[in-house]
Amino acid sequence: MPDHDSTTLLTRQTKRRRVDIGVKRTVGSAIFTRVRETLLDSMNQSHGPDQDGDCSLVSHGHGGTNSDGEKSNVLRKLLKRANSYEDAIMPFPGATIISQLLKNNMGKNGGSDSGFQGSGALSSAGSEIQAEDACSNSSRDSPSDCLSPGPPLPPPPSSSSFGRPLPPLSLNSHNSSQSLSLSSFDLDRLSDEHLRAKRARVENIIRGMSHSPLVRSNNSNSSNDHRGDRNSHDHSRSDCPSSLLSSPGSRGGVVSVGEVYRENKRKQRLPQQQHSFTQLVCSRQEQRHEERRQLKLQLEDMQKQLRQLQEKFYQIYDSETEEEEENGENGEADRSGEREEDGNLSEDSIRSDGLEERHRDRGRQDDLSELDPGLFLDRARALLREQALIDGEMEEDVDGREEEERNSERVMKKRGGGAGGRQLAETLKQELNCAVSQVVDTVVKGFSSPKQAVSHHHGCHSSTPAAPSSSSNSSSSCPPPFGPLPSLTPDSRFGGGALALSLNGDGSPTSNYHSTNQRLHCFGDVIVPSPLDSFGGLSGRLSGVPMPNDQTEALPLVVRKSGGGGGGENTNPSLPPPPPPPHHPSLHPSPLTASLGFSPPSFRHPFPLPLMGYPFQSPLGSHGGGAGYHPGPKDHHRSSPDSMDMTRETVSLRTKMASLGGGHLSHHHHRQSSPSQHGPESLSLSLIKSECGDLQDMADISPYSSSTIQEGLSPNHLKKAKLMFFYTRYPSSNMLKMYFSDVKFNRCITSQLIKWFSNFREFYYIQMEKFARQAINEGVTAAEELTVGRDAELFRALNMHYNKANDFEVPERFLEVAQVTLREFFNAIVAGKDADPSWKKAIYKVICKLDSEVPEVFKSPNCLQELLHD
DNA sequence: GTGCATCCTG
DNA sequence: CAGGATGCAC
Numbered sequence A: 001m002p003d004h005d006s007t008t009l010l011t012r013q014t015k016r017r018r019v020d021i022g023v024k025r026t027v028g029s030a031i032f033t034r035v036r037e038t039l040l041d042s043m044n045q046s047h048g049p050d051q052d053g054d055c056s057l058v059s060h061g062h063g064g065t066n067s068d069g070e071k072s073n074v075l076r077k078l079l080k081r082a083n084s085y086e087d088a089i090m091p092f093p094g095a096t097i098i099s100q101l102l103k104n105n106m107g108k109n110g111g112s113d114s115g116f117q118g119s120g121a122l123s124s125a126g127s128e129i130q131a132e133d134a135c136s137n138s139s140r141d142s143p144s145d146c147l148s149p150g151p152p153l154p155p156p157p158s159s160s161s162f163g164r165p166l167p168p169l170s171l172n173s174h175n176s177s178q179s180l181s182l183s184s185f186d187l188d189r190l191s192d193e194h195l196r197a198k199r200a201r202v203e204n205i206i207r208g209m210s211h212s213p214l215v216r217s218n219n220s221n222s223s224n225d226h227r228g229d230r231n232s233h234d235h236s237r238s239d240c241p242s243s244l245l246s247s248p249g250s251r252g253g254v255v256s257v258g259e260v261y262r263e264n265k266r267k268q269r270l271p272q273q274q275h276s277f278t279q280l281v282c283s284r285q286e287q288r289h290e291e292r293r294q295l296k297l298q299l300e301d302m303q304k305q306l307r308q309l310q311e312k313f314y315q316i317y318d319s320e321t322e323e324e325e326e327n328g329e330n331g332e333a334d335r336s337g338e339r340e341e342d343g344n345l346s347e348d349s350i351r352s353d354g355l356e357e358r359h360r361d362r363g364r365q366d367d368l369s370e371l372d373p374g375l376f377l378d379r380a381r382a383l384l385r386e387q388a389l390i391d392g393e394m395e396e397d398v399d400g401r402e403e404e405e406r407n408s409e410r411v412m413k414k415r416g417g418g419a420g421g422r423q424l425a426e427t428l429k430q431e432l433n434c435a436v437s438q439v440v441d442t443v444v445k446g447f448s449s450p451k452q453a454v455s456h457h458h459g460c461h462s463s464t465p466a467a468p469s470s471s472s473n474s475s476s477s478c479p480p481p482f483g484p485l486p487s488l489t490p491d492s493r494f495g496g497g498a499l500a501l502s503l504n505g506d507g508s509p510t511s512n513y514h515s516t517n518q519r520l521h522c523f524g525d526v527i528v529p530s531p532l533d534s535f536g537g538l539s540g541r542l543s544g545v546p547m548p549n550d551q552t553e554a555l556p557l558v559v560r561k562s563g564g565g566g567g568g569e570n571t572n573p574s575l576p577p578p579p580p581p582p583h584h585p586s587l588h589p590s591p592l593t594a595s596l597g598f599s600p601p602s603f604r605h606p607f608p609l610p611l612m613g614y615p616f617q618s619p620l621g622s623h624g625g626g627a628g629y630h631p632g633p634k635d636h637h638r639s640s641p642d643s644m645d646m647t648r649e650t651v652s653l654r655t656k657m658a659s660l661g662g663g664h665l666s667h668h669h670h671r672q673s674s675p676s677q678h679g680p681e682s683l684s685l686s687l688i689k690s691e692c693g694d695l696q697d698m699a700d701i702s703p704y705s706s707s708t709i710q711e712g713l714s715p716n717h718l719k720k721a722k723l724m725f726f727y728t729r730y731p732s733s734n735m736l737k738m739y740f741s742d743v744k745f746n747r748c749i750t751s752q753l754i755k756w757f758s759n760f761r762e763f764y765y766i767q768m769e770k771f772a773r774q775a776i777n778e779g780v781t782a783a784e785e786l787t788v789g790r791d792a793e794l795f796r797a798l799n800m801h802y803n804k805a806n807d808f809e810v811p812e813r814f815l816e817v818a819q820v821t822l823r824e825f826f827n828a829i830v831a832g833k834d835a836d837p838s839w840k841k842a843i844y845k846v847i848c849k850l851d852s853e854v855p856e857v858f859k860s861p862n863c864l865q866e867l868l869h870d
Numbered sequence B: 001g002t003g004c005a006t007c008c009t010g
Numbered sequence C: 001c002a003g004g005a006t007g008c009a010c
Helices: A002-051 A063-089 A094-111 A123-137 A143-147 A173-211 A213-222 A229-237 A243-258 A260-316 A322-341 A343-352 A355-371 A377-415 A418-446 A450-463 A473-477 A490-507 A511-523 A529-544 A546-565 A589-598 A633-643 A653-660 A662-668 A695-701 A715-725 A733-739 A747-778 A793-802 A812-830 A839-848 A863-869
Strands: none
Touching: A715 A747, A715 A793, A715 A863, A733 A747, A747 A793, A747 A812, A747 A839, A793 A812, A812 A839
């Protein structure tokens, strides 16, 4: 008794330990998180100097609020770089400059020296830089995008745990940026081609521009201007003090090349430009509004054409992704609707696409000459007129290009997928970029007023509410305009957008193709992204990783007991039988369910927990009167449906589960044990809790594997064991194995069987002691007087316990043994040996020698049937 | 250290 | 009947 408390305490402690383990884990993760935060903070600090700002990674909860600060920082950084860039470039005039820029840019990209600045290897810094490069490299990303993601919008909320938030879903700026960066390298090569093309275009444009006085002046001025070419342009053109006014023009010259940097500058400047520009151009606004409207209309037309192109493109890839196409079509339809509703958004979206830059490259020239009226108001109007004319030309050009694209597509189609697909992708990509760029340019012209442009950008960002950081540049910016995306969860969106690059890189054919997809996506086609999203984001998180983890964790819980036993063996049931299920009927259900709960639902569900219950009983189960026994596998099969038998195959339950599903359970079962009387008693379920803590057991439990050999002990097995007890009170392990050949023996099974017999003995000896004392109390003086017949109460009690149904004829030998045992107890008690705590041991020694051989019939799985019939 | 048996408890 | 704890034997 006194020990009882201690025992309880011990038990509790044990439990505590388990719990503690879990806690530790948790703590560990928490610590990890902290460490991570710390690192992030340190990183931020390190960044601080470079960025001039403190972008607290941790604080970044919202993309919006943080993004601004981050952006500013980024902008600063970028500006610095840009300045250096410009300095280097300064010497080169006109087209030469551009070419130089392009070269530099390319070289940079190619070098992959994303330039680790102060932060060093820190990912955040790297990510930023990479992001920049990516933007610069592939003009695909709109400036806004590049900026928005900006600094390291540090991933997710710092608070979140370490692993989860970052990688998988959230396309945190980091992740996205990194992924982008990675893919960017690949893209660089591709981009080179684009750059070359760009360069050629730009040079041509510049040449054309060079003729205009403005350009020349700009170039000359630019040399000294820190702010860059743009500013210089502005100054030269407009008297206005602020370089802002001219900025648009400046862009045209440099933008295409400088890409990221310039874009950054643009953003900053845009607002300023607005002011000055507004002042200067106020008079023109009205005209411009009209022009804008027209431009919008034109833009819409262009967009429609682009959609058509996209559709064609998708059709080509139908085979690959039909589903995606469907989505895309839907998305397109939605988009078109949206676009019509608000042209601004569509424009924004386009801008957001990195394509803008290219357009700017081309269009800027026009812009410079046309838009930059800032210098001379008088001339501004003239420029506007020209602009309108130019726009018209542009559109025509665009149309022509589109036609070309179509032709190319046709050709591609004829060629077929495979290699043709890639080429097609590239071609389409280029073409689309060109077309889009032109459209954008046109639009930009229309929106010459910076305010609108700026506002648009903001709108884009805001539109992407879900994307906090907007880290996923293209994705974030692009999607918003197009309604379709909404269907996707915010997370998925990100995943799709930002991840698109990385993801594509994995599976998809070529980087070009990827880029194409992205662009398409940007245009509003959800097609590509959605699949990817589901893939990387959702499925990856949910199904893939988590499940395993869960299982692992869950397993330990189950195992606990077994571990105590010392079950080295457990884990590996080297023996044929996988994990044996314990047999406790009642108990198991709960444990099973619990265990199952932990494990990934998907797998486990297949096996209904309920099954775990006792199948056995019902099937045969007639306890009833004597002959209740229906041993045999047959019965099992019958029963199996319900119960699923306990059989569990340690083996690949999962696989089986997955492949087969619940159904197969019944297949293999053979079992001898039929459901018999014990019904409820059946042990079948107990496995879970039972000693078998092994993983295998766990696995086994969940599935009802069906194999010829049962993995678990069934109620029939229990009954059989009880009948065997009439012959042997101390069966050896080998004997048990021989007589339970239909069971896969593992440590758990063995232990359980031994436990059964232990319990049998316990009951047996208790009865013996009980009746011996009773006899003594009744006045029996000589042990010889004690006899055990079939009519004896003692026998009844024993028979009731071991042969409840009384359907088995108890061997005479058992009566003899029982009588001997009773007398032993009687003598011992009379002798007063019971004073000795271990006085029973002597009796046990005697009794254990009285075991007789068990009939061969018990070796048969069907023994119960046979025995019962008899 | 492991397995087995017992005792005790639920 | 099972689980936990304990003790013993190998």
